[in-house]
Amino acid sequence: MEAKRNGAATGDRASPGRAIDGPTNPMVTPLLTDLYQFTMAYAYWKAGKHNERSVFDLYFRKNPFGGEYTVFAGLEECIKFIANFKLTNDEISFIRDSLPSSCEDGFFDYLRGIDCSDVEVYAISEGSVVFPKVPLLRVEGPIAVVQLVETPFLTLINYASLVATNAARHRFVAGKSKMLLEFGLRRAQGPDGGIGASKYCYIGGFDATSNVAAGRLFGIPLRGTHSHAFVSSFMVDHVWSNLSINLQSPDEIVEKSLQSSDGSYTCEDFVSLVQTWLNKIQWSDSLRGIFGETNQSELAAFTSYAMAFPNNFLALVDTYDVVRSGVPNFCAVALALNDLGYKAGGIRLDSGDLAYLSCEARKFFRAVEKDCRVPGFEKMSITASNDLNEETLDALNKQGHEVDAYGIGTYLVTCYAQPALGCVFKLVEINNQPRIKLSEDVSKVSIPCKKRSYRLYGKEGYPLVDIMTGENEPPPKVGERILCRHPFNESKRAYVVPQQVEELLKCYWPGSSGKPREELPALKDIRERCIKQLERMRPDHMRRLNPTPYKVSVSAKLYDFIHFLWLNEAPVGELQ
Numbered sequence: 001m002e003a004k005r006n007g008a009a010t011g012d013r014a015s016p017g018r019a020i021d022g023p024t025n026p027m028v029t030p031l032l033t034d035l036y037q038f039t040m041a042y043a044y045w046k047a048g049k050h051n052e053r054s055v056f057d058l059y060f061r062k063n064p065f066g067g068e069y070t071v072f073a074g075l076e077e078c079i080k081f082i083a084n085f086k087l088t089n090d091e092i093s094f095i096r097d098s099l100p101s102s103c104e105d106g107f108f109d110y111l112r113g114i115d116c117s118d119v120e121v122y123a124i125s126e127g128s129v130v131f132p133k134v135p136l137l138r139v140e141g142p143i144a145v146v147q148l149v150e151t152p153f154l155t156l157i158n159y160a161s162l163v164a165t166n167a168a169r170h171r172f173v174a175g176k177s178k179m180l181l182e183f184g185l186r187r188a189q190g191p192d193g194g195i196g197a198s199k200y201c202y203i204g205g206f207d208a209t210s211n212v213a214a215g216r217l218f219g220i221p222l223r224g225t226h227s228h229a230f231v232s233s234f235m236v237d238h239v240w241s242n243l244s245i246n247l248q249s250p251d252e253i254v255e256k257s258l259q260s261s262d263g264s265y266t267c268e269d270f271v272s273l274v275q276t277w278l279n280k281i282q283w284s285d286s287l288r289g290i291f292g293e294t295n296q297s298e299l300a301a302f303t304s305y306a307m308a309f310p311n312n313f314l315a316l317v318d319t320y321d322v323v324r325s326g327v328p329n330f331c332a333v334a335l336a337l338n339d340l341g342y343k344a345g346g347i348r349l350d351s352g353d354l355a356y357l358s359c360e361a362r363k364f365f366r367a368v369e370k371d372c373r374v375p376g377f378e379k380m381s382i383t384a385s386n387d388l389n390e391e392t393l394d395a396l397n398k399q400g401h402e403v404d405a406y407g408i409g410t411y412l413v414t415c416y417a418q419p420a421l422g423c424v425f426k427l428v429e430i431n432n433q434p435r436i437k438l439s440e441d442v443s444k445v446s447i448p449c450k451k452r453s454y455r456l457y458g459k460e461g462y463p464l465v466d467i468m469t470g471e472n473e474p475p476p477k478v479g480e481r482i483l484c485r486h487p488f489n490e491s492k493r494a495y496v497v498p499q500q501v502e503e504l505l506k507c508y509w510p511g512s513s514g515k516p517r518e519e520l521p522a523l524k525d526i527r528e529r530c531i532k533q534l535e536r537m538r539p540d541h542m543r544r545l546n547p548t549p550y551k552v553s554v555s556a557k558l559y560d561f562i563h564f565l566w567l568n569e570a571p572v573g574e575l576q
């Protein structure tokens with residue numbers, strides 16, 4: 001997956017002339033677009049309109065998951081895409097074959113010559129918290145070219161922002177102190193969904209992924225435990241219906257010796273050491289009578305795993321019985337490791353009542369710490385997994401639990417609660433003339449003009465409102481009162497005296513205009529921005545139940561202009 005299409009050397013500091021790597025996914029080419037972008041390009045070309053200077057806004061209309069915020073993600077891939085936008089001869093041949101044969105040759109010569117050097121992209125920084133109607137991207141350039149990038153931009157941003165938001169919401173419910181592991185690759189919508197989920201869940205606040213390719217591509221920390229198959233692959237001697245199955249048991253692990261952590265001595269029979277500890281805890285003061293004979297094949301599996309990874313021993317304890325087998329077996333192995341100077345990692349629970357079982361496991365660890373005098377044993381990490389989502393995390397919090405880390409797959413990466421974010425790409429200006437798209441549904445009316453947008457912060461340091469202005473209006477100033485108007489509702493308006501003003505759109509792709517280009521930050525910096533911005537939001541915008549909508553507004557001047565244009569463009573009906 002280390003795809004480099006037209007890619008060149010990259011650097012983390014950007015300068016306009018510096019080459020940028022191609023998109024992560026080699027399928028992201030100029031053909032990854034809708035046919036109508038090419039048919040429109042032809043029609044523009046035929047009409048001699050293809051080079052008309054256009055301005056498009058990319059934005060969404062409603063926050064996902066019933067929330068009042070969204071995390072913006074996918075920008076880096078968009079910039080990598082346009083920085084390398086060039087149709088190959090093969091691609092042009094394919095387009096020629098796909099369009100009607102009446103299309104003139106000159107158009108294909110034109111396609112051969114285009115790239116994105118005439119395009120400029122202004123964007124909100126990736127990882128920012130964003131709101132409906134405010135452009136995430138403003139794309140300027142020759143209309144035929146800009147329309148060709150509409151679909152790839154939308155496909156690169158829609159899922160990225162959706163899954164980053166989903167991750168942020170899971171983080172919000174889980175709380176800051178929990179470790180969040182993304183386990184979704186097997187359930188994601190194909191390889192690109194899986195890779196994208198890992199990248200964007202990390203931005204949204206997850207700590208690590210199980211996806212090895214994503215670890216390599218993006219440097220995301222890799223984490224993992226082991227599966228039930230590892231435990232059930234071990235069997236013990238037993239006789240059942242006269243059928244003797246003679247397989248591995250703890251005393252049949254062939255190589256039994258394990259060196260101590262500091263290398264100073266070797267325990268010749270680690271398996272016996274584990275058995276000894278199991279007997280000890282079975283009859284210890286606090287645990288006497290809590291469990292009897294544990295599953296010996298599970299014990300063999302744990303022992304074997306510990307011998308393979310003495311420094312990172314983590315056990316999946318729910319294959320047979322969490323309280324009567326998995327946890328005692330884990331503790332016996334952890335105690336044996338402790339004798340040799342190793343510190344076991346903890347357990348994973350993957351079924352049953354996770355609140356109850358995590359509390360039982362914690363009690364067990366506490367008893368072991370007390371009876372066996374192993375300081376810190378109580379703090380052994382407990383990971384929970386199994387169809388977790390925002391609701392189950394919330395339910396666990398309400399019940400009380402002892403989980404330290406969550407492994408989350410299906411609901412996270414498939415965005416089960418809402419499958420798509422509805423980002424759109426709308427023409428707002430052509431040849432310096434503002435354009436508007438009207439709709440019966442007011443929420444679908446576009447906000448015309450090439451605009452600037454600002455986030456205004458209040459006295460308490462919270463963002464108060466995002467405001468869009470015409471491109472040539474003076475910017476809002478700290479300490480100066482400004483009227484913020486709801487774009488479509490006349491009665492909704494408020495004065496704001498900002499304590500801080502942040503301009504949202506920055507130039508991420510200047511084309512060959514010579515303007516300075518914002519650097520593409522490292523993934524961990526994008527994640528950092530996201531976490532900081534989420535923390536800075538007023539809590540009532542963030543709560544899960546009935547969150548307060550964040551205010552998105554326009555300047556008084558832009559308000560007047562929108563409504564002037566609206567009246568101008570909308571035909572007056574006649575009543576009969």
Ligand SMILES: Nc1ncnc2c1ncn2[C@@H]1O[C@H](COP(=O)(O)OP(=O)(O)OP(=O)(O)O)[C@@H](O)[C@H]1O
Nearest residue numbers: 350351352353354355356386387388392395396399
């Ligand atoms: N204390 C809890 N409160 C609310 N939901 C929970 C709690 N514990 C577990 N869950 C959730 O309940 C669901 C249990 O699913 P299910 O009944 O399919 O699994 P299971 O029977 O526990 O395990 P499996 O079938 O994988 O052996 C999961 O979605 C899990 O996340």
Ligand SMILES: O=P(O)(O)OC[C@H]1O[C@H](OP(=O)(O)OP(=O)(O)O)[C@H](O)[C@@H]1O
Nearest residue numbers: 183350385386387388407408409410411
């Ligand atoms: O539950 P998710 O949020 O999707 O997280 C990933 C799941 O994948 C693994 O098992 P898998 O589901 O493959 O098998 P299992 O359900 O039988 O444990 C793991 O044990 C988790 O349960």
Ligand SMILES: O=C(O)c1cccnc1
Nearest residue numbers: 183210223224225226407
């Ligand atoms: O490492 C794990 O425990 C893991 C990884 C992927 C899916 N389920 C679990």
Ligand SMILES: [Mg+2]
Nearest residue numbers: 350385386387
């Ligand atoms: Mg499962």
